[in-house]
Amino acid sequence: MYRHLLLATDGSELAQKAVAQGLALAEALQARVTAVTVTDPVPPMVSGDASFVVPLQEYDRAATAHAARILDAAAAAAGSAGVTCEVVHVKDQLAAQGILDTAKAKGADLIVMASHGRRGISKLLLGSQAAEVVSQSSVPVLVYRQ
Structure with missing residues (x-):
């Protein structure tokens, strides 16, 4: 079964539930587990x-x-759950790519992440990082939705 889970989080309430x-x-x-958060590339105005x-x-x-x-x-x-945890901050990458790269680098055999379930114009404008991870991952992905 799974021995090393990658927990992707952006700190949102939904992501915290996925981490749990x-x-x-x-x-x-x-x-x-390895917990990962990804910082997007610096916006051009910055x-x-x-x-x-x-x-x-x-x-x-x-x-x-x-x-x-x-x-x-x-x-x-x-720590409260008694689970060994490493943490990784990936800088200057889009979330999906940072998650995929970290899963590969750390040898994770399952990715756990939340999906905000965007639809319509918000999905078009913001995209779906979860969908991108699912479509490109070489390991199973557990997607938490509310």
């Missing part, structure tokens, strides 16, 4: 000569601090 489900599964299987909105260093500091809070929460939940 992944930890329950890991506990039942006596598996270890980088380069047009960085008048937010200085690049400030953006990076804020993104790193936000990722640390997300991963600290996942690690604390894993």
Whole structure:
């Protein structure tokens, strides 16, 4: 069965529920987990000569601090469940690619993630990271939906 689960989280309430489900599964299987969060590439208005909105260093500091809070929460939940947890912050990648790359690099045999279930125009504009992971993953993906 599964020995190493990758728990992908963006810190949202739905993602936290997916992490909890992944930890329950890991506990039942006596598996270890890697929690991953991905920071999107720097928006054009923040980088380069047009960085008048937010200085690049400030953006990076804020993104790193936000990722640390997300991963600290996942690690604390894993500790409470008695599950061994490693944390990974992937910077400057789109979420789906960061998740897929981390799953491969860490040797995960199951990816657990949430889907916000976007439809219509919001799906067109924002895309579906879960759908992209499912379609490109070489390992099974457990998608948590509410």
